[in-house]
Amino acid sequence: MSERALRRIPLEKFIDLKVDYAFKQLFGSEQNKEITVVFLNAILQRSGRHAIKEIAFASQEVGGEYQDDKQSRLDILVKTQEEELINVEIQLTNQYDMVKRTLFYWSRIYNSSLQKGMGYNTLLPAITINICNFDVFNQTDSFHNTFHLYEKDEKFRMDDVLEIHFIEMTKFIKLWHQKTLDPWNNLLARWLLLLGMVDARKKKVYNEIYKELEELAMRDEQLQEAFTVWQDLSQSPEEFLAYQSRLKYILDEEAKFDDVKHMAEKKGLEEGRQKGLEQGLERGLEQGLERGLEQGKLLEKEETVKRLFKLSLTVEQIAEATSLDTHAVERIIGELS
Known part of the structure; x- marks a missing residue:
């Protein structure tokens, strides 16, 4: 496959696949089912006899069983050949409710598999995958975290019915720029580059990511197909x-x-x-003053971060100088671009 065959449109014309509409057009379409299967296997790290081989797209509406029941519309919901329900959510904006929203969605999906008159043993395992364009967990630098139900001390799993994945694109892009990820030997990294190439909010396209994707697509048939569909969507x-x-x-x-x-x-x-x-109340005044002082100190630190960044100091050096964590420093620096 030549560069000309792959690159049919200018880079700035590519749509951002982190926008839920674009994401669903690529990964939530019946005609692109094979792409979705490869993508899910990459996230769930399944291969061989454990791999997902077939999926059926299910209704995206969950809830609303009762008149006043809250109804939710999912991004993508599929059922596998092993009767697992998998929900994939893409989130561009941080609304600071992702964890609770995820648990709510998971509970609705899990409950939806129970048919009237059937026993609880017929409930199907439910998997939720969240792809977030922001940091969710400050406790780790890992971009992909998986959660199950475990016993507190001995760490054995209670059941296999709950599996929740969080993929943080901000951390992924940072690690890729640091060259700590190898998309040639990491299938998930390969597919996440596809999602990370365009940043619609900043009106930016990472040319260096495109160049690596271009080389990867020459050896990965499914990635090449996804790239072709992506270009077609961008051109329509x-x-x-x-x-x-x-x-x-x-x-x-x-x-x-x-x-x-x-x-x-x-x-x-x-x-x-x-x-x-x-x-x-003296206490109220003291608290007001304390909060005012804290906000003043924070604003002062933000200005200091910006000045130090312009002097070409590293994120780690700025964090050390201001007593802020690196995530806070990166957020402030990000506001400059």
Whole structure:
């Protein structure tokens, strides 16, 4: 396969596969089922006789069983040949509820397999996969974390019905840039590069990721096929318009969320100060002053981070100088771009 055959459109025309609409068009389509199977096996690290060989796409609507029941729409839901239910969610924006939302989704999927009049032993194993464009767990630098139900002391699994995966794209891209990942020998890394090549929020395309994907696709038939479908989606006027509309909605909602959060914090501070004044509580005043001082110190640290970054100090050096953790430093630096 030549470079010309692979690269049919300018890089800046590629849509961001981390936008749920684009992700579902590639991985949630019946005609791309073989791509989805390879992708799931890469995430679940299954091969040989344990590999997923066949899937059927299921209804994305869960819940709503009762009149006042909350109904949820999943990104992708499939059933495997082994009667496992697998939900894949892609999340571009951090709404700070991913863990609880995941448990809620998992419970709905697990419950959905119980047919009326059937026993609990007929419930099917449910797997949830979350691909997040933000950090979820500060306790680890690993980009892929898997959770099961384990006994506290002896660590044996209670059952195989629950399996939850979190993939943090921010950590993945960082590790790739540090050259600590080898996509040639890591199938999951190969597929995550596909998701990480475009950053719609920053209006940026990583040319160096494209170059590696180009070489990988020459030796990986499924990756090449995914690349072809991705290009076709990016070139379709109808698909591109739908993608842009969805992206605009996500970014608008993100801006609203930030505004509401800022207003709530501001209102809370004002109400706290007013209440402290009205009640004349020394403790309330002290707490208000403490919070004000803490916020002032934080703003000062943020300005310090920006100045040190412009002086070409490393993230680790800046973290050491400001007593911030590296994730906080990276977040502040990220706001500069």
